[in-house]
Amino acid sequence: LNIQVDKSVGASSPILHGLMTEEINYSYDGGLYAELIRNRTFQDDASSPVHWSIAANDKNAATIDIDKTTGPSTALPLSLKVSVAAASTTDPAGVQNDGFWGIAVRPHTQYKASFYAKADAGFSGPLKISLIDNSTGVSAASAVIPSLSQEWKRYSVVLTTKDVKPSAANHFALTTTHPGTFWLQLVSVFPPTYANRSNGNRQDIMELLAAMKPSFLRLPGGNYLEGDHIPERYEWKKTIGPLVDRPTHPSPWRYHSSDGLGLLEFLEWCEDLKMQPLLAVYAGYSMKQEHIDAGPALEPYVQDALDEIEYVSGGTDTKWGAIRARDGHPKPFALKYVEVGNEDWFDKSKSYDARFAQFYDAIKKSHSEIQVIATTQVTSRQPDVLDDHYYRKAEQFFDDVHHYDKTSRTGTKIMVGEWATREGEPTPDFNAALGDAAWMTGMERNSDVIIMHSYAPLFVNVNPGGMQWKTDLIGYDAMSSYGSPSYYAQVMFSNHRGTQIVDSTLTNADKRVFYSVTSDPTKGVLYLKLVNATATKQQLDINLNGAKHIALSAKLTTLHASSPTETNSITEPRKIVPTDSSLSNVSSHFSHDLPPYSIQVVELNVR
Numbered sequence: 277l278n279i280q281v282d283k284s285v286g287a288s289s290p291i292l293h294g295l296m297t298e299e300i301n302y303s304y305d306g307g308l309y310a311e312l313i314r315n316r317t318f319q320d321d322a323s324s325p326v327h328w329s330i331a332a333n334d335k336n337a338a339t340i341d342i343d344k345t346t347g348p349s350t351a352l353p354l355s356l357k358v359s360v361a362a363a364s365t366t367d368p369a370g371v372q373n374d375g376f377w378g379i380a381v382r383p384h385t386q387y388k389a390s391f392y393a394k395a396d397a398g399f400s401g402p403l404k405i406s407l408i409d410n411s412t413g414v415s416a417a418s419a420v421i422p423s424l425s426q427e428w429k430r431y432s433v434v435l436t437t438k439d440v441k442p443s444a445a446n447h448f449a450l451t452t453t454h455p456g457t458f459w460l461q462l463v464s465v466f467p468p469t470y471a472n473r474s475n476g477n478r479q480d481i482m483e484l485l486a487a488m489k490p491s492f493l494r495l496p497g498g499n500y501l502e503g504d505h506i507p508e509r510y511e512w513k514k515t516i517g518p519l520v521d522r523p524t525h526p527s528p529w530r531y532h533s534s535d536g537l538g539l540l541e542f543l544e545w546c547e548d549l550k551m552q553p554l555l556a557v558y559a560g561y562s563m564k565q566e567h568i569d570a571g572p573a574l575e576p577y578v579q580d581a582l583d584e585i586e587y588v589s590g591g592t593d594t595k596w597g598a599i600r601a602r603d604g605h606p607k608p609f610a611l612k613y614v615e616v617g618n619e620d621w622f623d624k625s626k627s628y629d630a631r632f633a634q635f636y637d638a639i640k641k642s643h644s645e646i647q648v649i650a651t652t653q654v655t656s657r658q659p660d661v662l663d664d665h666y667y668r669k670a671e672q673f674f675d676d677v678h679h680y681d682k683t684s685r686t687g688t689k690i691m692v693g694e695w696a697t698r699e700g701e702p703t704p705d706f707n708a709a710l711g712d713a714a715w716m717t718g719m720e721r722n723s724d725v726i727i728m729h730s731y732a733p734l735f736v737n738v739n740p741g742g743m744q745w746k747t748d749l750i751g752y753d754a755m756s757s758y759g760s761p762s763y764y765a766q767v768m769f770s771n772h773r774g775t776q777i778v779d780s781t782l783t784n785a786d787k788r789v790f791y792s793v794t795s796d797p798t799k800g801v802l803y804l805k806l807v808n809a810t811a812t813k814q815q816l817d818i819n820l821n822g823a824k825h826i827a828l829s830a831k832l833t834t835l836h837a838s839s840p841t842e843t844n845s846i847t848e849p850r851k852i853v854p855t856d857s858s859l860s861n862v863s864s865h866f867s868h869d870l871p872p873y874s875i876q877v878v879e880l881n882v883r
């Protein structure tokens with residue numbers, strides 16, 4: 277490996293590594309969004325209150341039904357009607373919820389429970405709110421609302437656990453000791469959240485993301501942006517403000533979205549992890565081949581996108597900036613990249629070119645600072661950035677690592693906004709990590725033109741029925757989460773970023789050995805990313821040409837598996853993780869052995 281230390285062949289994008297997200301595989305509901313109650317607004321199934329059941333020793337003691345005639349708001353015009361026929365202090369009755377494959381309960385923890393309710397004349401409570409162990413029936417924490425009003429009203433309590441065993445085998449119950457009828461809506465329980473945000477995110481998953489040091493978040497999708505049908509698109513205006521004013525919506529991934537993680541929550545997620553938002557706006561195409569023709573019919577959609585941009589980045593003196601302030605965030609979010617649509621190459625009517633032009637012109641007219649991203653080739657305008665997607669096998673990535681070597685450096689930049697080696701499920705195995713790492717060396721060596729990339733999908737709930745798309749970066753259940761080998765490959769690349777792409781060539785190496793070299797001259801650091809996708813040790817002769825000073829030792833980070841099918845899982849979350857060591861034989865010409873099936877980062881001090 278010949279490296280001309282003092283010669284940069286281009287600046288490496290400072291925002292190369294980022295995240296892509298959408299509601300898929302229970303990414304938010306049952307995933308990142310910390311809500312513990314499933315089907316909290318009773319809309320998951322129009323005909324029955326799924327995940328809710330009678331809580332009583334005698335199941336005939338009560339009935340539950342969706343009541344479409346009453347609810348606490350215009351957005352939530354329905355509710356769960358609970359009619360308790362028989363209840364007493366010794367035999368309480370009510371409803372229970374089974375959570376997202378259980379409810380994680382931990383010792384000495386506070387849970388914020390809340391709900392909207394109204395009572396029938398003749399019933400005034402009390403209501404007991406509890407977290408209950410599924411097998412013993414013992415309550416881990418409870419609180420009582422002494423009486424209910426006959427008008428819709430919000431109630432809230434804090435449930436505090438004592439010295440309980442951490443477990444997800446729990447359910448939530450809301451019971452009474454008196455017969456009577458009451459209605460419920462927006463029943464919610466939140467554990468402590470990351471950065472203590474109300475309506476916030478799970479701590480463990482956010483910590484995994486924070487370790488990736490991502491530069492941007494591509495939101496809100498993906499197919500989730502488009503919806504199957506135009507009325508099922510991501511309507512951002514319906515995802516902001518108080519939860520009770522969010523109507524929720526069906527998603528293309530075959531389950532209903534609570535929209536608890538709405539537009540502002542996406543932005544706060546960015547804020548918490550110091551990422552910039554990359555906002556994808558709905559561009560008039562939904563997945564079942566429905567589109568809006570460019571021209572007057574598309575205007576309201578263009579205006580909606582302009583409003584969205586204003587909500588994200590406008591001052592409080594603008595209409596939508598003021599609404600963001602009303603929602604609790606006066607400070608605007610910096611917004612530099614806006615993507616028009618998603619995967620519009622699927623639109624068989626070929627309407628994208630004209631639709632893109634209409635969005636492009638409108639965005640540039642009011643926001644010349646914004647870089648506009650196209651989802652497929654267009655000729656009507658020159659997009660600032662083009663979003664390329666790749667879902668492949670490792671072999672395909674190995675064979676194509678030079679894909680962008682000859683791409684024009686003067687025209688449109690590239691974002692690889694979705695990509696993954698699809699081997700292993702629910703999360704990728706080590707061979708996939710090798711494919712990913714090889715592909716990342718290619719992206720890094722071309723990171724003057726590839727300005728951003730984001731793996732997809734990011735999340736999967738590993739419970740049966742939790743996965744709609746195989747091979748996802750991070751897996752979890754109600755209790756815990758883990759990173760796949762591919763996740764750790766991303767962590768290694770993102771945590772060792774150079775500012776310059778260094779002139780380098782690899783000769784006489786096995787075709788399954790991959791590399792990239794970047795440097796940060798102000799720090800005097802050179803980063804070698806090395807991938808050995810073979811079953812044997814590979815010796816590399818490394819020549820550091822043009823260096824004035826080379827430190828004898830270097831930091832070495834290694835991700836390695838004994839077989840390519842090895843992987844991490846919910847039960848073995850840390851089987852494959854990076855290990856740190858050092859090299860002590862560094863000089864201008866030194867030899868380095870790459871272990872079989874390995875991904876390495878060498879951090880050299882070179883000036």
Ligand code: AHR
Nearest residue numbers: 498499500619732733745
């Ligand atoms: O990442 C899963 C899906 O793949 C995305 O929603 C879509 O954009 C792509 O086809």
